[in-house]
Amino acid sequence: MTITNPAFESDVRVDVSAIEKSLAEIWRSNKDDGEHALTRAALWNVVAHTSSREQQAHASETLSKASAAVPQRSIIIRSDPAGRPEIASWISANCHLVSGGKQVCSEEISIVAGGDRIHRIPPLVNALLIPDMPVAFWWLGDLPNEHEAYVESLLDPADRLIVDSVHFDSPADLDLLSRVAETTTTAPGDLNWMRLGEWRAVTAMIFDPPHMRSRLSAIRRVRVISATATDSFFGEMIEALLYASWISAQVGHQVDAGGNARGLAGTIDYAFERRRQSSEVGGVVFAEISFEDGSVASIARDRERGVLTANVDGMVTPPCVARAKSQRIDELIVRQLSRTDRDVVFVKALAIASRLAKRVAAG
Amino acid sequence: MSSVAAPTQELATNPLREGLDQERVPDASCLVIFGASGDLTQRKLIPALYSLAHDGLLPTGQTIIGFARPDYTDDAFRMAMRESCEKYARTRPVDNAVWENFAQSLFYVQGDFTDGQAYVRLNQRLRECDRTRGTGGRRIYYLAVPPQHFPTISKLLGAEGMVNDPESGGPFTRVIIEKPFGHDLQSAKELNRVAVTTFRERQVFRIDHYLGKETVQNLLVLRFSNGIFEPFWNRQYIDHIQFTVAESIGVEKRGSYFETAGITRDIIQNHLLQLVSLVAMEPPVAFEADPVRDEKVKVLRGLREFPRGREPENAVRGQYSDGSVLGEKAAAYRKEENVNPESKTETYAAMKIFVDNWRWADVPFYIRAGKRLPKRVTDIAIHFRPAPYPMWRRLPSVNVQPNVLAIRIQPDEGISLKFDSKVPGPSVRTAPVQMEFRYATSFGGEPPEAYERLLLETMLGDSTLFARRDEVETAWAWLDPLLNAWAADSRPPDFYPAGTWGPESADRLIEKDGRKWRRP
Structure with a gap:
């Protein structure tokens, strides 16, 4: 069962320490709340890269469901280079009941950036990753093979790149994925392969x-x-x-x-x-x-x-x-x-x- | 274009299996279940086989033949087995498409274990399956029957030519036997002797279902895949270890069996000593059948003998009296069905034992097992020695407690580490806190049933997770003197009310060493 508590949601300035503080507050405020013990867990950092509101909502819903089976810190990015120059972030928690009536919760951090502010995304993501846990980067939609440098900068901390090649519009996308496999330490993954x-x-x-x-x-x-x-x-x-x-x-x-x-x-x-x-x-x-x-x-x-x-x-x-x-x-x-x-x-x-x-x- | 890969004519493995969930797939065989109308078949074996089929882990053509006395047709047997799967399979509800395919692999042969003609019919059916299902003469015989039938079945299988000697190089024949592996050393040796008149030791798979549990296998991963534990895993850092196998249920309908067994034979001789072996063993040279079992046997050989004439000195036996468990009234053992009203059979046993070797010299292992205890739990608790210098001794608010690494085998499987932490505030106060890992939290889903893993391993011919002859006999050789001493003692066991953690004498056993049982 997925319980998303909207009360957790709060606007924060894009300041890593403020985000971390708000995350800590989520766990503290729920420590003694309700009849079920609350456990926090994460096996992965999953960073989803989206380019529209629809994709962002889809990523959020998908990762919320996935976190029931694979606890994770989800970071969902909406990047719009053509949009207004802005950057904002908010947090929420995805909770699931597991056997024994325990609630297991994982964090979800959303980052929205437009215009030239999108260049702030990679360092911000880097700072928000849980240390020592592997990082999977889920790229929604077609790979921007015309912006290989941009992809590479985002992928820098990633142990895994997940794509869905059903959205690829040309063999160049497969070539790019193949090059990621050959030239970086990031392991490629494809939902089509699954x-x-x-x-x-x-x-x-x-x-x-x-x-x-x-x-x-x-x-x-x-x-x-x-x-x-x-x-x-x-x-x-x-x-x-x-x-x-x-x-x-x-x-x-x-x-x-x-x-x-x-x-x-x-x-x-x-x-x-x-x-x-x-x-x-x-x-x-x-x-x-x-x-x-x-x-x-x-x-x-x-x-x-x-x-x-x-x-x-x-x-x-x-x-x-x-x-x-x-x-x-x-x-x-x-x-x-x-x-x-x-x-x-x-x-x-x-x-x-x-x-x-x-x-x-x-x- | 230049070279191409090596020819595939002599491929030992299927290259298309690389990277799939199941990289090793057994060759299809005929699995014959003797005792197919029994409880074990219905509650465990067929549901486990169905779950394997559901997960795509059975080879195409794998065939299951039930053999028992009741007069079923194939279809009636299939129908009865479907009902069992609906009730007991891990993967429920039963998937129609999977079942339809699985049911085609189920057959039934009616017969009595002692009737040679029944084996002729069985053999005909097996050969037919070889022709129609591609099982190639490969056989697995699962003896889901009491051990007294084992000699007869094995003799008649041999007489009918249904056992292939692995030395001949033909298709494999394997036999799976269930505990109890004997009642004492002598009967265990006799069973093993009978086994090797028809089968070679490497064809015999002795099931101890504890070894099929994920958490038990994780003991080896915890110890030997993590660099941080093994350096502390010895007498220098460990004060003592507690093993608890607690059941909240009584003997249920097994009164007549339990009267002849008792908890020591039922749990300690097999499950609990397996846990002791896995915790105390040295790193094997490989995760393979003989290296792992060699190391386990060494632990059993190192168990300190009970002092002659004073065998029960470090052991306690108990029996439950009237009480209540989990809020329900529970009648005394002596009032259970098929139990002697003056029975001396122990439903609880606790012991302080030692493994006399370099690593564990003088480290007590406290083991206990019992029925009608407050809850069902199997747990191993490693109690570390305290910090060497009590630098906080002048601060009364500091109560330093030893670290405990607790491994929960079942239920709510996981591992926790207890350590002290400073309580936030201006003064130095400490409190014990726990770091917890829970399977359900981290991995979700239901782990496979022990029988699923063990059946698959048998099909693959890997006996790492099965007890070897010398393990069984060494365990009995160690335990026999205590059991004989208890048998010769006219006094009844110490009574404990159902729903408590055992008799007071068990508390005294550990408290006299300045320690106490952990509440699991």
Whole structure:
């Protein structure tokens, strides 16, 4: 249960010591309040970068829900370079009841900056981070790859950069994310990659039996179909790209700069198709892996049953079935924050996706 | 384009598993549950297997065959198991899509443990599953039956050729057995002897469900993944350690079993000594089955023997009398169903024990376990020595108290550290404060049930979290003299009212050393 207490909200000047003092006041004023003991907890600092009121409200609601599973100090930035030169901040607490009737609360600090005042954001954020706790930077919307220096300055303290590549409008965004992975200590994370978790799980199941593992080297074609609302928006194809790139990376296919792939026995055909539909836009809806003997493994979502299933021609074993997981943004964020290490598999897939992207963008 | 990755023809692992929640996936096998109509199957095993399926942790084709006397069809068995999952599974309500798939993996074979023909039918069913479900001859036999059936089952499995010798290199056969692992050293040795006539030791998985608990496994993480604890984890800094396994319930319907066991055999010989081993062991060279178990056995071997002829000198046994627990009236043990009205069986035991080795020389470990205590709690409290020099001694307002690191195994799992702090104000006054870590607060969600973890480990063939033969026998060898002395003593145990923390003699046991039991 989420309890947001508006009484906690108070305007403060953007003065770090004043913010810290107000935070302390929140905890002091609630120490003996009510019948439930109040516990303060944080495993992460999560900084959300937004550029509109709507995004800011969305980030606040999402992180409030996510903090029930991963306690965190949330810092939500609304940055508007074209807006009035102003900077303001306020605080609130997100409280959740956990077993034993305890209330666990995490802080939320909001910062709004416009005009040239946006340059004050990075040092302010730095000062407000809880020491020794990792920092995740959640960038809402498309990455501003034309302002790489600005992104880098904000990312300076970040251990993790979380994006949702479904919003990317060009392969340059994937390149930027790939460069973050290659040239900084910030580990990239993508909500689209989290959405793929169940697709990866059910695909892996196909190759769990020892006799199926040898078929990995016999893959000749990977065909992935995405649900799309347009004929050309790049972000709608990225989940499919990441899926194919993951197979390629893990099996050991070589993908050149032009996006051409080769395996042990020759060229591997990676095919990406769009299927127009109004729901689950950007998501993979079907995947097919063809082997050199002509057999095919197909993976599909069974929406009615809430599962993904995989079948392979001629296999006697039962079909592989994986439960479809929730695709709510707050749950994707929780899955991102649940792992503290760098996701090396994603980094490998990302590098290949950047190359395969050229084919998709060109097509 | 130049080189490509190595051929995948001989892959030992599935590369697509890298980075997924479950990186290691067992090969599909047939898990046969002997005693499939029993309580353990319905309350723990099938709900645990369903939860594993729900979380996508069972391999495709994993097959579960119930074997018991009642005449069920596959469908009737599936229906009964669904009801169990609705009541007891961690992941509730039951997800229809997951259940539908899971139910297809459930089968039932009717038979008596002593009937050779029933094993023929079972074997036919197993072979059929190998053909239709890809289980490849891999077998796990779960003996969810009283230990007296173990010799018969294991003999008939062997006679029907249903056990594959791992030395032959074929598909694996494993057997899971439940506690009690014997009644004393002699019976434990006999059980183990019977086991190895059909199975090799590495095929035998002895379940102590405490080892499947997240918090118990966290003991090793706490000690060996944090640099700050291990330097203090020895006689130089630790004054004593208290172990408490308290249950608020009585013996319920287990009166006849408990009459022959008592709390010492039921809890101390297994669960509590496992906790002692994990707290006292040296760092293993690897987190693998034999290195971990080697170190645990060394602790058990270091347990100081009870003084001959004076075995109960540092031990107390108790039995609950009429009282009340959690606001409800509770009848005395002797009034429980299937309990002798003059029973001498202990429902409470406390001991002061020592691990005689370099690290723990003369550090007392106070252990206690009991039924009908005020609440259900399992807790380990490490009491540190006081600061070496009492610099505040002239200030009466300063009452320095030793630090206590408390590890709560269940419920409300977590770790707390008690230390002194100055009370704000002009004078120097101190008060104990607590730093707390709670699993629920930091990680949220429900941790997996112990049986989920242990079943999965068996499928993977990893016996790190299972008791080895020498662990079991060493524990019995240490405890037997005390149990024999108690058996020979005509006096009844010390009585304690239900709902209290045990008999007064238990308080005296620790108070004579100038210490007292911590209230967990």
